[in-house]
Amino acid sequence: MSGNTMTLVLGGTGKTGRRIVDRLTAHGVPVRVGSRAGTPPFDWADRATWAAVLSDVDAVYVSYFPDLAVAGATDDIRAFTELAVSTGVRRLVLLSGRGEEEAQASEKVVQDAGAEWTIIRASWFSQNFSESYLLEPVLAGEVVLPTTGVAEPFVDADDIADVAVAALTETGHASQVYELTGPRLLTFADAVGEIAAATGRPIRFVPVSATDYAAALTSAGVPGDVVSFLTYLFTTVLDGRNAQLADGVQRALGRPPRDFADYCRDVAASGLWTG
16 A cells, blocks of 8 residues: 555645645645645646655645646646556546536546546536636626526535545545536526625626627737637537536535525625625
8 A cells, every 4th residue: 555645636726626625634634735836836837846746645636727628638637647646646536527528538537547536527616706707797796798598507616625525535436427516507697696685786697799708808808718718618518518407416425515595695794795
């Protein structure tokens, strides 16, 4: 048996990663944060940083930046997992995108890497409204997006973290693909309406065309690759392919997933959405 004891959390300062780090630390699990600001630093774009963070590591939470759907992601995942397994990593937990066909190539790489594996396919994060690019529009009172009536089973990042920690630390999750969703389908208009109700503030949802959305982002100075990625998410992934619920949270944790209304209540109570 390997003497490795450390769990590496890539993206360890991100929405899911920092939650996983907090949970592992609370459980007394030695954890290393994989980020550009970490010690040692980790950067997906600089393979020279990979070996150091894998020292004495037994398990890895693999969260790829910016997304498994971008060009070059599969090559990076293959190179990283080959290095990880060669240095003694025995367990890999991959955060993947639900309904992202491009991500399945990376899933296959992890499944064939020679270590125990668990795949977590997540739908749209609830926390995108509070910890990501949709926070500013919510605060401004108007959320403009290129989508109309397509429903999404928003999943809570806390559920993702709980499933990841279980897969990293417990038995019984090897060779499992967990599709994680919330318990309800909501359109983005529904979601914005629930946020408005929770905050007591008027917040409008405004649907626009993908062309107008991309143009607005570009005029606001958003980099071209980010514009292309966001347009891809809203026009390709958000086409109804994920408009059904999955039982991944229940299967992995033995409990139902957290509801979007609970998320809204907690964020509203924190005062974040009042500016």
